[in-house]
Structures are given as C-alpha cells and as structure tokens.
Amino acid sequence: xxxxxxxxxxxxxxxxxxxxxxxxxxxxxxxxxxxxxxxxxxxxxxxxxxxxxxxxxxxxxxxxxxxxxxxxxxxxxxxxxxxxxxxxxxxxxxxxxxxxxxxxxxxxxxxxxxxxxxxxxxxxxxxxxxxxxxxxxxxxxxxxxxxxxxxxxxxxxxxxxxxxxxxxxxxxxxxxxxxxxxxxxxxxxxxxxxxxxxxxxxxxxxxxxxxxxxxxxxxxxxxxxxxxxxxxxxxxxxxxxxxxxxxxxxxxxxxxxxxxxxxxxxxxxxxxxxxxxxxxxxxxxxxxxxxxxxxxxxxxxxx
Amino acid sequence: xxxxxxxxxxxxxxxxxxxxxxxxxxxxxxxxxxxxxxxxxxxxxxxxxxxxxxxxxxxxxxxxxxxxxxxxxxxxxxxxxxxxxxxxxxxxxxxxxxxxxxxxxxxxxxxxxxxxxxxxxxxxxxxxxxxxxxxxxxxxxxxxxxxxxxxxxxxxxxxxxxxxxxxxxxxxxxxxxxxxxxxxxxxxxxxxxxxxxxxxxxxxxxxxxxxxxxxxxxxxxxxxxxxxxxxxxxxxxxxxxxxxxxxxxxxxxxxxxxxxxxxxxxxxxxxxxxxxxxxxxxxxxxx
Numbered sequence: 138x139x140x141x142x143x144x145x146x147x148x149x150x151x152x153x154x155x156x157x158x159x160x161x162x163x164x165x166x167x168x169x170x171x172x173x174x175x176x177x178x179x180x181x182x183x184x185x186x187x188x189x190x191x192x193x194x195x196x197x198x199x200x201x202x203x204x205x206x207x208x209x210x211x212x213x214x215x216x217x218x219x220x221x222x223x224x225x226x227x228x229x230x231x232x233x234x235x236x237x238x239x240x241x242x243x244x245x246x247x248x249x250x251x252x253x254x255x256x257x258x259x260x261x262x263x264x265x266x267x268x269x270x271x272x273x274x275x276x277x278x279x280x281x282x283x284x285x286x287x288x289x290x291x292x293x294x295x296x297x298x299x300x301x302x303x304x305x306x307x308x309x310x311x312x313x314x315x316x317x318x319x320x321x322x323x324x325x326x327x328x329x330x331x332x333x334x335x336x337x338x339x340x341x342x343x344x345x346x347x348x349x350x351x352x353x354x355x356x357x358x359x360x361x362x363x364x365x366x367x368x369x370x371x372x373x374x375x376x377x378x379x380x381x382x383x384x385x386x387x388x389x390x391x392x393x394x395x396x397x398x399x400x401x402x403x404x405x406x407x408x409x410x411x412x413x414x415x416x417x418x419x420x421x422x423x424x425x426x427x428x429x430x431x432x433x434x435x436x437x438x439x440x
Numbered sequence: 441x442x443x444x445x446x447x448x449x450x451x452x453x454x455x456x457x458x459x460x461x462x463x464x465x466x467x468x469x470x471x472x473x474x475x476x477x478x479x480x481x482x483x484x485x486x487x488x489x490x491x492x493x494x495x496x497x498x499x500x501x502x503x504x505x506x507x508x509x510x511x512x513x514x515x516x517x518x519x520x521x522x523x524x525x526x527x528x529x530x531x532x533x534x535x536x537x538x539x540x541x542x543x544x545x546x547x548x549x550x551x552x553x554x555x556x557x558x559x560x561x562x563x564x565x566x567x568x569x570x571x572x573x574x575x576x577x578x579x580x581x582x583x584x585x586x587x588x589x590x591x592x593x594x595x596x597x598x599x600x601x602x603x604x605x606x607x608x609x610x611x612x613x614x615x616x617x618x619x620x621x622x623x624x625x626x627x628x629x630x631x632x633x634x635x636x637x638x639x640x641x642x643x644x645x646x647x648x649x650x651x652x653x654x655x656x657x658x659x660x661x662x663x664x665x666x667x668x669x670x671x672x673x674x675x676x677x678x679x680x681x682x683x684x685x686x687x688x689x690x691x692x693x694x695x696x697x698x699x700x701x702x703x704x705x706x707x708x709x710x711x712x713x714x715x716x717x718x719x720x721x722x723x724x725x726x727x
Binding site: 149150153154156157158160161162163164165167168169 | 549551552555556580583584585590593594597635636638667
C-alpha cells in the first residue's frame with residue numbers, strides 16, 4: 138500500500154467513481170429483473186404472433202391433404218354430384234394468369250424502380266408516393282377497376298385477371314426494385330463512370346448485376362402476393378368449369394375455387410376447396426422460401 | 441502531515457476494496473498493472489482471430505495497440521470489456537484480469553464491467569435526439585443514477601476533462617448533432633468518462649477526424665492519463681509514438697490469426713525493437 142502515492146488533495150473523481158459504482162451495483166438486480174421480464178414479454182408476444190400462423194398452416198394441411206388425389210390434379214372442376222372433380226383448370230388458370238402478370242409487371246416495375254433509385258426529383262417523389270398508396274388500395278377496388286376498364290368492353294377473360302393481378306404486383310415490384318438498386322454501393326457506380334462508361338452501360342453492366350439477388354427475391358415475393366389474390370379475379374375472370382388455357386376467355390383460378398367451393402353446402406366441394414387452399418398455400422410458401430434460399434445462394438456466390 | 445494524508449487515503453483504498461469496488465488504481469506513480477492479459481485468444485466461428493496475447497496494462501499510462509489491418513488490434517481491444525459477448529459466434533479464451541478479478545468470471549456482470557472499462561469508437565456516435573447534456577450523462581442514467589446533483593457534477597467534470605465544457609456550457613440543451621465531428625468525438629469521450637471508468641478503450645478514435653481535430657484528441661489523451669488508464673488502437677504509428685507510453689505490436693501469423701510480436705515501452709519499440717519485424721513495421725517498410 139505504501140507504494141501508492143495518491144493525489145493528496147481530496148479526490149472527487151475517486152469519490153464519484155465509488156458513488157456511481159455503488160448505484161450501478163445497487164440497481165443491477167433491478168435492471169436484470171426488468172431485462173428478464175422484458176425478454177419473457179417478447180417471447181409471449183412472439184408466441185401470440187406465431188401460433189396462429191402455424192395453426193393456419195397445420196390446419197390447412199390436415200384438412201386439405203385428403204383432397205390430394207390423382208384426380209384432384211388432373212380433372213377439371215365438376216358440379217356437385219359428379220364424382221372425381223379436380224382443379225386442373227384452376228391450376229392452369231392461376232399459372233397462365235400469374236405468368237402473364239409477372240412477364241409484364243416485373244420488367245415494368247423494375248424499370249420504374251430503377252428510375253426512382255437513379256433520379257431524384259419531384260416526379261420520383263410523386264411516383265413513389267403513388268406506388269405506396271397503391272400498395273394499400275383494397276384489392277376489391279383493383280378488381281372493380283379491372284372490371285370497368287376491361288371487362289365492360291371485352292368481357293371476362295384471363296387477360297383482365299392478369300391485368301388486375303398485375304396492378305397488385307406492380308407497386309410491390311417497384312419498391313422491391315428500388316430497394317435492391319439502392320442497396321448497390323454508389324462507389325461501384327463511380328468506379329464504372331471513372332472508366333469512361335456511360336450511365337446506361339454502368340447501370341446495365343454493373344448496377345443491375347449487383348442488384349440481382351434483391352431483384353429476384355422481390356420478384357418472387359411479388360408473384361407470391363399476386364397469385365394469392367381473390368377479389369381482383371372475382372370480377373375479371375368469372376370462372377369456368379371447363380379446361381381453358383386461352384387467356385382471352387374466362388378462366389378458373391385457385392383462389393376462385395377456394396372462394397366459391399368453401400361456401401357450398403356439399404362436403405365434396407368443400408373438400409376440394411381445402412385441397413386448393415393447401416395447394417395455393419404450398420405454392421406461396423415455396424415461392425417465399427425459394428426466394429430466400431436463392432437470394433442467400435446468390436449472395437454467397439458473389440463472395 | 442503528509443504521512444497522515446497518505447494513511448487516510450490508503451484507508452480509502454482499502455475501504456474500496458472491501459466494498460468490492462475492485463482495486464482502485466493509484467492516480468499516479470509506479471507502474472501498477474490495472475489489467476493483465478494472460479494468454480488471450482479470440483475466435484469467430486471457430487477461427488482464431490487473435491491468439492495467445494499476454495501483457496500488462498499499467499495504471500495511468502497509455503498503452504497503444506499497433507499493427508497492420510487484420511492483425512486483430514480491434515478484436516483484442518473488444519475482448520477487454522466483453523464486447524464480444526454481443527457476437528454469438530465469438531469466443532474468448534485465456535484470462536483478462538481487472539485488478540484481481542477475472543472479467544470473464546461467471547460472477548462478473550458484463551454491464552457493471554463496462555462501467556469500469558469504457559469505450560470510444562472509430563466514428564463519433566453521439567446518441568441522436570439527445571442533447572449534449574443528455575449524451576454526457578447517458579451512461580449514468582442507464583445505470584440507475586437519478587440524483588440531479590450527481591448527474592450535473594459528472595456532466596461538467598467529464599465535459600471539462602474532454603475539453604468541451606467551455607464551448608458547450610451555454611448550449612447543453614442543444615442537439616449533439618449540432619457539434620462538429622471532432623467535438624462529437626470529444627462528447628463521446630466525455631460520455632465514456634462520465635461513469636468514471638478505470639480504463640478507457642479507444643478504437644482508432646481519430647480515424648474519422650481531420651488533422652486539427654486529431655491533434656486535439658491526442659492532446660486530450662495525454663491529459664486524461666491522470667484520470668483513467670487508456671488502451672488505444674491506432675493504425676497511425678506516429679500517433680502511437682506521440683501518445684502512448686507502452687506499445688503492443690501485433691501481426692497476422694501464417695494461420696491468419698493476430699499475434700503479439702513485441703510489447704514494451706513505446707520509445708524502445710520505435711528505436712530499439714528486439715524483433716526485426718517490429719523494426720520494419722515502425723520504420724514503414726511494410727504495413
């Protein structure tokens with residue numbers, strides 16, 4: 138101890154250090170308790186949020202799997218009383234409508250997103266705001282719009298459905314594209330520009346490839362969202378009990394089957410509705426999980 | 441008279457020990473270790489980033505960690521206040537003593553440890569939305585201090601120590617974001633000092649600052665020695681030479697893990713290093 142030569146004046150710093158340490162020590166138990174309580178509360182709310190989610194998946198699986206017979210996947214929808222009905226026409230309808238909507242929406246949304254990311258200004262602000270508002274528009278309104286814009290003139294058709302679904306997907310795609318492109322470090326762009334490249338070349342050869350994982354993820358999520366929509370289809374594709382892969386004619390789609398058959402008093406039709414629900418849920422799940430896996434894979438590929 | 445003073449202050453120290461405050465280091469004088477690193481290794485996801493580092497950090501001195509990027513300076517620094525606890529894949533091996541307590545002991549609460557071993561980061565990171573005053577006393581508030589008198593006292597004392605008091609005393613209620621980069625960094629130093637830590641860790645504290653602001657921080661570091669023990673990571677060898685008393689030179693080994701090559705008084709390391717690699721590095725031949 139004698140080796141320690143302390144500042145012989147009163148030492149406010151040591152004094153304060155001691156005071157603060159005492160208070161910190163005294164409150165550490167309380168703070169730990171708060172922390173534990175908070176963690177428990179978080180877990181409880183997590184459970185509250187996740188339990189219904191898992192319940193829906195499990196319940197749909199339990200109810201729907203019985204409908205998955207070979208006929209379910211190969212036969213068209215049949216009226217009550219006729220056995221061996223399936224949803225083949227609805228599968229094809231959803232596929233064709235989804236494909237058309239995707240082929241139009243993804244490039245269009247991507248270009249708009251690219252514009253939003255690259256050009257700042259009033260117009261960009263307006264477009265971004267419009268896209269945000271459109272994300273929040275009730276889907277039945279989109280259906281009514283599709284009905285008025287296309288169906289009243291050309292009649293019910295798969296194309297009208299694709300148009301309505303596309304309107305649902307477009308704002309999602311725009312924001313996903315913008316986010317993905319904004320995620321590319323500006324230094325990469327600068328490096329390209331410093332090599333004497335024009336902005337278009339830099340965008341095409343440097344920015345877009347770098348943003349690809351985000352773009353793919355965003356596209357798949359937009360598709361997943363689009364194919365699950367019911368209301369826009371209700372007013373545009375009408376539904377049909379016949380096999381039809383021609384999008385200019387009325388088509389059937391999985392959400393429509395679920396909607397129409399689940400309210401029927403006949404148990405075999407309700408069973409088909411459950412099966413269709415399971416199929417649609419699985420498709421959306423595969424798209425969601427697939428987009429994550431793919432994004433992770435592409436990300437790792439780059440490093 | 442003097443004898444009596446010394447004996448009373450010595451009693452204060454003993455009281456502190458009794459209060460389990462840890463060993464409170466003397467304010468000046470002989471080289472007493474406050475922290476001892478014994479065979480410290482840090483691994484991320486099973487890969488060693490720093491291996492087998494041992495040295496002592498002496499009280500009221502500045503110890504600098506130098507070495508090229510990847511040599512594990514920052515990783516080692518963050519092992520000294522258990523910042524690696526927040527990284528799931530990180531593991532720390534060996535012993536780090538603060539006084540005579542093992543900071544990785546089960547009985548050591550990491551939050552209490554960090555009130556005793558503070559940290560300042562590369563980029564100034566004052567809390568947004570908090571005033572200058574609130575930033576300065578944030579650590580006290582987080583640790584349950586409510587008494588206004590103590591908060592005010594600590595705020596003033598730490599801002600004075602960080603050479604910021606004179607320029608901010610009339611605008612303590614202003615947002616911290618109204619300060620310049622150098623002032624923000626000094627506010628962060630004040631924030632770290634306000635809880636009166638025994639050791640202050642500084643992770644390249646001037647790397648985001650201009651030369652003038654850097655100079656002020658360096659002057660500050662020397663002034664602060666009286667108050668705290670400082671461990672500083674710097675990529676700037678001249679800075680290490682200017683501010684530190686002891687210097688640890690780390691280098692990446694063949695297995696890509698940082699290793700302590702040499703530790704000793706800074707002047708000796710810069711003029712008369714034992715290891716040729718130290719000599720080459722401080723002479724700017726590589727790194």
